Amino acid sequence: MPTSCRKALRKFEKSLPIALLRTREVTMRLFKPFIDSHDLTMPQWRVLRALAEDEALDAKTLAERCVILPPSLTRIFRGLTQRGLIEPVPCTDARRHMVRLTPEGLALFEEVVQESEPTYRQLADAFGAERLDTLLDLLNDLRDTVQRMPDEDPAEHPALRKVAGMR
Amino acid sequence: MPTSCRKALRKFEKSLPIALLRTREVTMRLFKPFIDSHDLTMPQWRVLRALAEDEALDAKTLAERCVILPPSLTRIFRGLTQRGLIEPVPCTDARRHMVRLTPEGLALFEEVVQESEPTYRQLADAFGAERLDTLLDLLNDLRDTVQRMPDEDPAEHPALRKVAGMR
DNA sequence: TATTGTTATACTCTATAACTATA
DNA sequence: TATAGTTATAGAGTATAACAATA
Numbered sequence: 364m365p366t367s368c369r370k371a372l373r374k375f376e377k378s379l380p381i382a383l384l385r386t387r388e389v390t391m392r393l394f395k396p397f398i399d400s401h402d403l404t405m406p407q408w409r410v411l412r413a414l415a416e417d418e419a420l421d422a423k424t425l426a427e428r429c430v431i432l433p434p435s436l437t438r439i440f441r442g443l444t445q446r447g448l449i450e451p452v453p454c455t456d457a458r459r460h461m462v463r464l465t466p467e468g469l470a471l472f473e474e475v476v477q478e479s480e481p482t483y484r485q486l487a488d489a490f491g492a493e494r495l496d497t498l499l500d501l502l503n504d505l506r507d508t509v510q511r512m513p514d515e516d517p518a519e520h521p522a523l524r525k526v527a528g529m530r
Numbered sequence: 531m532p533t534s535c536r537k538a539l540r541k542f543e544k545s546l547p548i549a550l551l552r553t554r555e556v557t558m559r560l561f562k563p564f565i566d567s568h569d570l571t572m573p574q575w576r577v578l579r580a581l582a583e584d585e586a587l588d589a590k591t592l593a594e595r596c597v598i599l600p601p602s603l604t605r606i607f608r609g610l611t612q613r614g615l616i617e618p619v620p621c622t623d624a625r626r627h628m629v630r631l632t633p634e635g636l637a638l639f640e641e642v643v644q645e646s647e648p649t650y651r652q653l654a655d656a657f658g659a660e661r662l663d664t665l666l667d668l669l670n671d672l673r674d675t676v677q678r679m680p681d682e683d684p685a686e687h688p689a690l691r692k693v694a695g696m697r
Numbered sequence: 698t699a700t701t702g703t704t705a706t707a708c709t710c711t712a713t714a715a716c717t718a719t720a
Numbered sequence: 721t722a723t724a725g726t727t728a729t730a731g732a733g734t735a736t737a738a739c740a741a742t743a
Binding site: 372373374375376377378379380381382383384385386387388389390391392393394405409412413415416428429430485486489490494495497498499500501502503504505506508509510511512 | 539540541542543544545546547548549550551552553554555556557558559560561572576579580582583595596597652653656657661662664665666667668669670671672673675676677678679
């Protein structure tokens, strides 16, 4: 059973958002060179990766999955389309902007995945493949949990009254 | 034993950097209103939080712990000093810029912690306090693991030759 | 000579609001 | 009227290089 060793964590290390940020930072640094070498930004890469899994996706779904705000996504679509990595897909709802990978986009995606594979295996070996799975499960479960938490009424937080405008 | 339920994860959800980003995003959104209401940015908050744990810290340590680049930290020091939340600490090594919380800074920190406490408890209840601990341990362990991984020679990655300049 | 931090600069992302087009 | 996406804009973060001061 992959239980992590219970070292005493410092108070600073117990902040969830900070722990997530710091861990992401070092992890990303590990894989970023592979993205950089193909002249992709991290948000662009997240879009390619999301599209590699599904046939085609609309802007709203991509924005949510890739944690990119709509205005940024518009720019990213422009860039990736100009490079011939994605292409628009006709959609019955003309409001929706659906896109998919082109063959070139898919090829680039698979190239990056292949190149970074050894680094990923090295990480899995050093940390433990099973613990890595546990971590991924916990991360995705936590995300689900938080998303299901009711958005609180700001008016109930005295400290937030000034933001909520006392309504 | 807090083992997460082994749901089948989609390929996209198995990307560690993306999972970390998405989970941080929803988690941060939960606590961000408390930071916002005191006119603090997230990086500023991370600095206050780090200083609340240690007596005084220098810029280099803060940059590493708070995942802030030195140029940004310089600006953050200016802002927090102007607001009277931090103050410089004389240091034997005149190159080092050491700072600590002022009493006002400490008071603000504790105010924010108190205000966000109910939300944190709500999260711990919904997700499971023990699983949350496990997650924090795994995150900090993974960070240590990655940081101990040798920086690879870019020249060994064929894909990175162009970046490394073939040296 | 190496280290710490600041300045300068360019670029990207973040965030909000206002607007257009479609349903 | 509500929704999807774009445009506009201001602000903050990201990243590098060049520089100053100190060790």
